[in-house]
Amino acid sequence: GENVEQHPSTLSVQEGDSAVIKCTYSDSASNYFPWYKQELGKRPQLIIDIRSNVGEKKDQRIAVTLNKTAKHFSLHITETQPEDSAVYFCADLKAAGNKLTFGGGTRVLVKP
Amino acid sequence: DTEVTQTPKHLVMGMTNKKSLKCEQHMGHRAMYWYKQKAKKPPELMFVYSYEKLSINESVPSRFSPECPNSSLLNLHLHALQPEDSALYLCASSQVVSYNEQFFGPGTRLTVL
Numbered sequence: 001g002e003n004v005e006q007h008p009s010t011l012s013v014q015e016g017d018s019a020v021i022k023c024t025y026s027d028s029a030s031n032y033f034p035w036y037k038q039e040l041g042k043r044p045q046l047i048i049d050i051r052s053n054v055g056e057k058k059d060q061r062i063a064v065t066l067n068k069t070a071k072h073f074s075l076h077i078t079e080t081q082p083e084d085s086a087v088y089f090c091a092d093l094k095a096a097g098n099k100l101t102f103g104g105g106t107r108v109l110v111k112p
Numbered sequence: 113d114t115e116v117t118q119t120p121k122h123l124v125m126g127m128t129n130k131k132s133l134k135c136e137q138h139m140g141h142r143a144m145y146w147y148k149q150k151a152k153k154p155p156e157l158m159f160v161y162s163y164e165k166l167s168i169n170e171s172v173p174s175r176f177s178p179e180c181p182n183s184s185l186l187n188l189h190l191h192a193l194q195p196e197d198s199a200l201y202l203c204a205s206s207q208v209v210s211y212n213e214q215f216f217g218p219g220t221r222l223t224v225l
Contacts (some may be wrong), residue, residue, distance in 0.1 A: 023118065032211045043216040049210055077182065089154050093209040098143050099168060110143035 006103030019077040021106045023090035030092035033073045039086045080110045116217035124223045133220045135186040135203030144186040147202040193224045
């Protein structure tokens with residue numbers, strides 16, 4: 001199959017706490033794993049991505065980890081702020097055809 | 113210019129109308145995409161163009177007809193749509209080589225009456 005499963009579907013955290021979102025993919029041919037943030041009424045925007053030959057990547061308060069053996073990848077947001085409130089989508093991409101498949105999304109609410 | 117633009121922002125059409133959505137980018141990207149996004153759902157891929165040629169059609173009904181007139185423009189022609197086709201239609205572009213970010217436009221909010 002070509003599904004990307006994403007959990008949890010909703011996540012409420014206190015400002016300053018960490019948030020973790022997990023995704024599982026099924027296609028061994030997937031080689032690129034981006035994370036998009038979509039605020040209400042706005043376009044999806046890339047916040048971080050990771051290639052299949054890398055296990056971890058960090059950009060300030062955001063990090064992504066990839067376990068190719070288990071076909072898992074995760075987004076970690078530390079020191080959450082109210083402006084982190086949005087829907088986050090994981091995705092995987094198959095090299096053939098540039099086909100991006102999204103997970104179901106996680107609605108994150110950061111409470112001040 | 114690092115943006116993808118889409119027009120119109122909103123579109124209301126009847127089931128017998130013919131309309132077109134337009135997308136434009138000037139980042140030199142040679143891959144362009146149409147996605148459909150229903151409320152509280154992820155974007156779903158509809159079509160992929162690579163070097164102005166249709167490379168992926170995700171079994172989209174023929175009432176949606178894509179067109180890529182040049183490397184900067186992507187159109188989606190709509191005809192005889194159904195109310196269930198109401199959604200946000202997102203255009204995106206990227207370099208053709210994999211591992212590259214897809215840049216999304218702001219979308220067209222389509223309502224079919």
